[in-house]
Every structure is written in C-alpha cells, then in structure tokens.
Amino acid sequence: MLNKMLCTLAGLGLLMPLSAFAQEAEAVPAISGADTSWLLISTALVLLMTPGLAFFYGGLVRSKNALNTMMMSFVALGVSGTLWAIAGYSIAFGEGSAWMGDFSMSFLTGVGLDPNGSIPDLLFMGFQGTFAIITAALISGAVVERMKFIPYVIFIGLWGLIVYAPVCHWVWGGGWLGELGALDFAGGAVVHVNAGVAAVVAALVLGPRKDYGREALLPHNVPFVLLGAGILWFGWFGFNGGSALAADGIAALALVNTLLAPAAGVFVWTLLDQFTTGKVTAVGIATGIVVGLVAITPAAGFVSPGGAIILGAVAVIPSYFIIKWRTRTSLDDSLDVFAAHGMGGIMGALLTGMLASPLFTEDGGLFFSGEFGQLGIQALSIGAVAVYSGGLTFGILKVLGMVTGGLRAESSDEGLGMDLVAHGEEAYATGEGAVLLNELEAPARVNGIKNGS
C-alpha cells in the first residue's frame, strides 16, 4: 500500500516494487476522468480550509484583532501559494536526495498535463499547494494579537520553502522517512506536527501578549469559531479523501474515517468538558472537531472505520488536558496550535502505528502484527519533524527579528489593536464619525499615523 501511495504521490517514475494496482496504472499510463474530477474537487475543498481557519482563529481573538488574525490566514493564500509554484513544489517533489528535492521544477518547469499517477501532473501540484498554504497559516494561531504583519508574511514565506517543502519531501517526495516506511496518509507529521512545533517555538520567540495572564483574553465571536470548525471539517474531506489521489475505495475509506474520528473525538471532548467543568462548551466542541480531524489525518487511508472511532476517541484526551495546563503557564501559544495540531498529530501518527489495518497496509500496526517496528518508525518521524521544524523555525525567526528590527508590535499598538495598526481597517466599523478624505490629503495622513508594519 505504501509503495502504491508513493508511486502515485511522487509520480516521478521511481521504480518501486509494484503492486497489482500500480502495474495496471503503469500498463495504461492514462489520465482517469474519475480520479481527476475527485482531485479537482478535493483541491477546491482543501483551499476552502484556509478561509475556514481564518474564521476559526478570527473568532477566538478579541474584536480589535479579528481582521489581523484572519488576514494571517488569508495572506498565506497569496504568499505560500505563489512560492509553492515558484520553488516549493520542486523542493518537495523534485527528485533530489533523501533530504530534499531539487530546483528542476522551479517555476513549474516541466509540470504539465501529462499523467502523474492517474491525474494530470499540474493538478497534483495544485492539490499539494493547498496543503502548503494551510500548513503555514496554522502557525499564525500562536503569534496572533502581537506579531507585526510584514515580518509574519516573510516568515511564512521562508518557512514554506525551508521547513515545509523539505519535510514534505522526506515523507511524500521519495525522501528518507517515506523510504523507511513511515505511514502518513494526509499529513499528520508533515502538516500538523510540523506546524504545531513551529507554533510553540514562534510563541516562545515572540513572548506572551502584554495582557496575557493579567486579563481574561476571551474569544470575541464564538459563532465564527463554530463556522470555522464546520468549514474545516467540510474541507478536510478533500484533504484526507483527496490524499488517496484516486476516486477509489481508499478515498471512500479515508472520507468515512474523516467523518467518524472527529465524531468520536467530539463525543469524548463533550464528556471531558461535562465531567471536568460541569458544562459542555461551544469552543470546546469546535476544538474537539479540529483535534479529531488532525488525529485521523495520518491514519485516514490505513485504519478501518472501527479503528478510526477508537483513534478519534483516544487522540483528543491529551490535547484536552494540555490546553487546560497551558493556559496556566507563561507559554502564550495563543490559540493552542500545539495542543490541537502538534499533540493531535503526534497522537494520530502514533495510533496509526498501532491501529493500521493489514487490509490497507503491508503489515498492519502493533495491534495487528504484534511488532513494534511500525510504531518505532512513526515515533522517529515525529521526532525528526519536530527537531527540524523547531530548530529552523527558531533560526528563521531570530534572523528575521534582527533584519526587520523586531517581530513584535509596540506595546501601545498592541493595546490599540492590530487591525487598525497593521491594516487601517476595523472588523466592526460603524462609520459614525468617519470623515471622508479626498485624494490629496489622504496619503499624507495615512503616512502620518504610526504604521504598525
């Protein structure tokens, strides 16, 4: 199964032991209409997750930072999307070495309409691009309400090329973790552990918000959070289902697992909420959905539906208690990116090593084969991604801080709110008392106010 995956995923004509399915595909190197249409839809679904994330994150911050927080996701659509086509895709999926791809496909050189597996090469690039976008945007949850906007934009651009693309190559692009046999169906390590560890490092480098620990920093729009969680779940069907790279049984399995694991996760989260606080919270349910989705991501096409329910139910438990613990520490990972994505990804990757079914993988996980080998490989992939992502995120941010003269907004700007300071807009402007400026006086006044970025 793994080899099938890599063959279709990497699509570089690498000669791998071929299973029956791959041999068929090799024999008829043609584009499948069914596969292509599902991937076209999946690409659109995954792209929608980033605006969904914007609502999820935007609702969780104070109203004076709502736009800035949502912009941190939306800007990734532009920056990370463009850089993916310019170089990221080639670094991730170019032949290269075990550690990273090459620059042979920079500016999409040679990426055309020929089949890559059973879908057009260009579509594969686009589908993978949507993953690069949301992974970068995920990190923003750790730095909201205080990071200057332009340094943030530069950061996610560099991060996508230096951190995301090589890690993607390790697992999916023919790199060393894929060769070892690490199971990561749609990005438990590549996307979620990667972003989660980067987030916690970014939160440490930036330091806590000035009001953190002194004031209750409450979500300004919980309905937005629920809307965002709903959009994320909807898009995740493309994220996991599309990662089958075909409209086949495995896609159906991945999609159903993406339904069941978060359902079980929400169920358990609800019980934990009820028994620890006495009330089931809306923000809690939204978080439970996301953690369940994160956890099933590496496992989606490898576990049975029953395994998915167990996985979702078990995986959310550490995240629940990490969030409770984290808010009492000085670590201002503001929107708990590590607890949701880092921890969820770690649990998902480890449980994949236990629950992977021999029906859908070569040997199956610990519970089927009785051997710890797969679990060890899963743990190694988590550790390697965490160390690489954490180290380089730290390096990028430190250098960027020196070059740009500080990553953080002034304390007074933080008080005023990042919406006005960084963007000159408000999320909820009433228009009362706003005076229209004519073109002649406008630029001078715009330049006259303190510019946050």
Add this chain to the structure above:
Amino acid sequence: MKLVKAIVRPSTLSDVLRALYAADITGLTVSNVRGHGGEVEVVGTYRGTTAKMELQDKIMIDIGISDDFVDIAVDAICKSAFTGNVGDGKIFVLPVERVIRVRTREEDMAAVTPVR
C-alpha cells in the same frame, strides 16, 4: 456625594477596574462610548475609500461616591489609565442631589456605602 465620570481608553479598563477594586470602590457602571479628545487621528482605508476616524472607542465609568472617596477614586483612575499619550481620557466630578438604593430605599450616604 459626588458622581465621578471617568472616560478612559478601552485597553486600560482592566487596570482601572483593578485599581478601583483595590481602593475598595466596587459600585460602578461601565459604558462603551465614542468620543474625541484631540488625539492623533486614525485613518482607515476600505477599497479606495479613505476615512478619518473622528470618533474613537472609549470607556465611560460612572461612580456614585461619598466625598471622602473622591480623591482616592481620582487618584486610582489617573494612575491606572495613564499611557502618556493624547487621548488617555478625562475625569469629571459632579455634585449629586440624591442617591437611592432601590432594594432598601436607603438614601444618600447609606446608599453609596458598599454592602459588606
């Protein structure tokens, strides 16, 4: 009795409340208001429409208080609402004719004395 009306920045509200509670002043009313106090203007741009925000969000705190506590309240607010920039706010102290506590119909001094 006096009515202390303080207008402060929203970002300082938590500090102001903490300072007032620390000074044993617990009966107060907070409103979201908009006003202008000569501070640096904020300019917003929405798809080519550039607008100067004449009115800025402020917080108004009303405190009915006995005469002895006026200076304490003013001092607490001045210290906690201070940022040093134009727009930190104003405090108005007004005379009050009568105060009635609804629950008990206590009047004046008795009505502004906190319930222990």
